[in-house]
Structure formats: structure tokens, C-alpha cells
Amino acid sequence: MRAARFLFILFLAACGSRTDEVVVYTSVDDLYAKEIFAAFTKDTAIRVLPVFDTEESKTLGLVHRLIAEKDHPQADVFWSGDCARSALLKKKGVLEPYRASTADAIGAEWRDPDNAWTGFGARARVIVYNTKAVKEPPKTIAELADPKWKGKIAVANPLFGTTAAHVAAIAQTRGEETALKLFAALRANDVRFVGGNSHVRDLVARGDCAAGLTDTDDVWIGKQRGDPIEMVFPDQDSGGTLLIPNSAALIQGASRAANAKRFLDWLLRIETEKLLEKGPSRQMPVRDSDLRRLRTMHVDWGRLVESEALLDKVKSTLGL
């Protein structure tokens, strides 16, 4: 009995949180997030205990977990690969407003108006094309519906991930009807809807498709392994390219709030953005002047997450 009591106390002790730790839930791939965490620990001596999502669970994993844990938060920080998930969590009352002292130089377009989350290190939605097969790549997304590309274009399933965000962003900036018409035209042009953005890149790299719609990180990874691909930032003459920044947020009721704020201050520095830029995904610093030269879509991420009805329409339009 004594032994059992001792083991129980030991178990409770093991469950208890330490003061030199911070729990970060992240939908960012563990491959390069781990490097960032190691750098933070080296700088601050605070250990990061991460919980990762996977591509396999699509968007179901961490967001559901954070909502379910709302009354008993286990996480201190949420670091997302996009802003939509953070905007959704704000709506569900999971986030606590926090303005990092190091994030003053980040423009208002990259942060939540109530400071529930802050954007940094962005990816972009781009047209990827095979350099051996295509000399004059399409410059706009609407061009992908041109008959000359019939059957040669690949797009990821628009019901999930960044493609879903892209559909919703087009609907928000150019109207729902335009977005639905665009995707119906793509369908009529025998666009191949495939499982994910990396699959789009692979089809284009192998020459099975001439071009496709994907994210910059997928293109950079392909280029690093020698794939014959290049990218175009679409719609520079009208509409603009969709940028998808990372976002970081403080969890409401976080038990290690002080460490969480230190982590956010550290993560949102320009140095961390530079670190992400050097990583395999080459994420673009949102403070960068080069990025300001790019024509981008101005998206209200808070409204973007209310797009279930739109995605239902996309689903029925495309027969998915």
C-alpha cells in the first residue's frame, strides 16, 4: 500500500509542470520547427515541449484539441502555419490578446486587430510550372482555365488546407460568384484535383502536368532536390497573390504564461524570420521590403474562417 502511495505521488509529480518549460502546439512541420525550438532553448534555457500536427489529419488535429482543452488549457502557445486556424481559435475564445514587444515592425495587415495573433514568415500561393515543358507560364489563376492548358494543370483538393483558404480568399476579395465560376471553369478545363500541394509539385516536376497551383514551400523543396520547376506569383496585374503567414498566439489561461510571452517575443523577432527564410521552406519575412513590392490580396482572416457554406458550394460545383 505504501509503495502504491509512493508511486501515485511520483506519478503526480511527473504530471506537474516545471517552471523552465513552455508547451507549444504547432501545425508547422516538426522538421524545421525543432530547429527553431532548439535555438530558443539555447538562447533562453527554457525547454520547449512541442505537440505537432500531421498532414495526414488535415486540419482536424490541433484546433479540435485546443478547443476541447479550452477550460483546462494544456498548451501555452499556438504556432500555426497559417492565420485561418488562429482566427478560428480567436472566434472560439481560446486565445488571449498579447502584443509581442518585438513585433512592432510587423504591419497591421499581418496581425489580428485585437492582437489575438500575430503573423510572420509567409508562404505564398503560386503557379508552379515545369521549366522543360513550359516557356511562357500562366501569369494569372484565371489563365489556368484557358483551353491551351486543358488537362495539363493540377490543383490540390479545394476543400482542405491552403487551397481551401485560397478559394475563400478569392471569394472574399472578388466575390463568391467569381470564385465559384473560376473553379467551375477549371473543372471544365479538365484540371486534375489531387490530394495535396506536394502532389501538385511532384506531378509538375515529373512532367505529368505542365503547371499547377501550390505553395512556395513545396516549390522550394522541389527545387532543392533538383526538380525542373519554377514559380510565378500570380495575379500581379490584378487581384494580387495570396500570402499565408505563420501566426503565433498566446493561449488563454496558459499555466506558463511568462515563458509563453518570452517565447512569443523571441519567435516574432526579425532574426527568427530570417532563420525561417534560410530554412528548407524559405518563408518570406513579412517585414521585408521585397515583399512590399509584391501585389498581395488583402484578406480578413477573421471572416475567412466562416467559409463552410462556400466550401459546400465548391464541393457541389466540382462534384467532389
Place this chain on the structure above:
Amino acid sequence: MTRAIGFVLAAPLAGFALEAALGAGQFQLHLRAWGQTLIVAGGATLLSILFGVPAALALAHSRGRLLRTLTLFPLLLPPVLAAAAWLGARLPAPGPFGCAAILGAIYWPVIALLLEASLRRIPADALDAAALQLTPVRTARVVVWPHVRPALGAAALLVFLLAASEFTVPALFVVPTISMTIYEQMSAFRTASAASAAMPLIALAVALAWAMRRMEMIPPARAARPFLSGAPLAGVRALASVVWFATAIAPAAIFASRAGSFFPTLSMNLDAVAWSAGIAAATALLLVAWSLLSTRRSRLEPVWLATLALPGVVAGLGALQLAGRTGALPWLAPSGALLLLALMARFAFAAWLPLREPVDRGQLEAAELSGLSAVRTWWRITAPAVLPRAGATAAVVFVLVLGEIGPVVLLSPPGRLTASQHLFNLMHYGYDGVVASLALFLFGATALVTWSGMHVGRLGTNRFA
């Protein structure tokens, strides 16, 4: 005690149902998704039968453990890896028929193992009598078929359920099956709609549990009375060899040829590998121990089977919601206890069924009449029958947990990552060598654990003999 734990293991599905009941939402029929599901799961079932029947016949006529280990290999191959390989090889028809082909090539061992268990139980005297009077074809029709029909039917239904609830392959091939619909609805926080989509799967699981109520899952330790010989046996073995080669040996060889930096990869991911092995071992041991506590049938079997047959994320989400609502979350989540509970709930049926009713009731009644205590009855009668199965059952559960993703993402304690999770993330980056190394590790773990499981079983049998 066993019943109380059984109720706990039924809790995640109850949690999911509760959320569905509480969440406002529209119940829909999802007819189109069911049409696609019928093609995918029906095709996978047909292919599984085509692959599984010759393999079962060959297994029933062999004594070696190598073949049974090879049979388990395809079950461990993450379906998404097979789908990625299909796309990489530019094979045609990556639509519903491609999905069916991949899932059939992965789930045929379910048919083979259940059918083998049934074949080994054909009464030898019936076969001897048939050999005197009947041609082999009539023997197959009059003696073998009536005996194995329930096992084949139940196995086919189980494959149908597993294929219908598989998500990764339809997601990669963009085939809108019912599992995709469940994910879509849950992504949009329409839990009630997700539950309505899942309801027919739950009904099928209940039907399957009824069909399996008296079925033996593990073959007896004794060899079967051979009923095939000459050309038919050679033909069956040749067909089975093709199946083993195509679905087990070839993938393992491909991974081995690509896994250039196997040991560096393993050492770099040692924490993920160790955590995966630890959580899988804990789940397997606890489930087997629980199943050994009582070997009687349970009314909760349909619930456990439904938890196994639905997408893994349902068990994870149900456990999470229930722990959140009861206030147990802060106690259970950080230690990994909640993950353990969800994994146990997910695979309870896989551990329970093989260890259920291992001895005839007549023997137990005879023991009771002769005045043996419950403990001595268990030690003298039940244990010798159940121990050989316990090792094999633990091995199967270990293997299933190693490849699991759904509850892991939702319930992993902070700072922990499983090898399967890591593998999926690496696939996104096209790091083929590392993916191959990790897949090879999973194959190796399956082989090692299966052999050990069977060896433990044999030791147990010898000791009691």
C-alpha cells in the same frame, strides 16, 4: 473489474456520440459519398478475398512462422505510403478503383488469418470420411465451404468496414468516400453531421459483431488435417507466393534499397522510435491483461468493434471531449494516460476477440462440478488454452498501435512525437530515404514482435503440456 474497464473503453465512442447529440446540425444521408464508398470498400473486399483465400489455404497447410509474419506485413504498411508509391509509379486509375486496389492489397491479411483459423478447425473425421467417398471438389463444397462460410463472411465485412473508414488513400486520390465526408464535417465543426455520416458504419459494426459472436480468431496450436494435396496445393501455394511477394516482400525490399542511411536515421529519431515502441507495448500489454481477466463474451463488443471500424480520430476526439467535460483532462492528458486510454479503446476489440472463450463451456462446467476453485480452473484449464494466443494477440495490437495516427495527434503529451507522425511529415518533404528507413523499421518491428509473440505462445504451451 473487466466489465468496468470495458465500459471505460467504450467511453470514447460514447463521448463522440454525446458531442454529436449536443451539437446542433443537420443530419444528412451523404448518398453520393456512400456510392463512392461502395465502389472503394466493395472493390477492396473483393480483392482481399482474391488474395486472402489462397494465402489462407497455404497457411493452413504449413507450420512455419515466417509465412504468418509475412502475412502481417501489409497490414503495417501505412496506406498513404502505398498510395504515394502508386502515384510515384504513375500507375493508371488513381480514382476509386485505384483506392480499392491499394486497400485490397493492404487488408487481405484479415481474410487470410480469419479463414486460416477456420480452416484449421475443420473436424479431421469429417475430412477423413469425405476422403473415402468424395472427390476433392465435392469435399470442398460439402465439408469445407459450409464450415468456413461464416468466417469468410465476417472477414469480408471487417475488410469492408476498414476500407470504408480509411481516410488517407481517398484523400490522396481525391475520392469523396464516407470517411472523407466524416473528416470534412468534423473540420467544419459539424459533429452531428459527421456522426450521421458515421452512423451506417456503426450499424455495420454492430452487424459484424453479431456475425462474429462465436468465431475463433486465432488458429489452434495443432496442425490442420491437410485436405489439399498434389496440383491443387501447389497451385494454391504458387498463388499465395505471388501475393506475399507483391504485398510484403517487394515493399520491404523497395524500402531496404532506398533506406541508405538506416542507422543514422534511426539514431536521429530514436526518441520518436522509443516513444512509439513504449506506447504500443503498454497498450498491447494492458489490453491483453484486461482480456485475460475474463474470457466471457460481452454485450459491449459491438461498441468496441465500432470504435475499431470508425476513423481513428473519432476515438481520439471522443476521449478528449469526455475528459474535457468531466474535468479529468488536466490529470490524464500530460502523462499520456488519455492517449493510452484512447488507443486501448480503439484496439480493444482486436485484443478481446482472439482471447474470448478459449475453452469449451463443457470443460469449465466439468471443472466446476469437480470442485475446482475459479483460480485453479483458470490456471489448469483456461491458461493453457489462452496463453499461446495472448502472445500473438499482443503482437498484433503492438503492430496496429505503431501505425496509428488519429488519436496520437489529438492526445500526445507535450514533447512527444511518434515514428508514424514523423514519417508522415517527412513524406511531405519528399525525403524518400528517411521515409524508407522509418518504414523499414516498422516492418522490422512487426517481424520481431510477431516472432516473439508466437515464441511466447509456444513456450506457454510447452510449459503447460
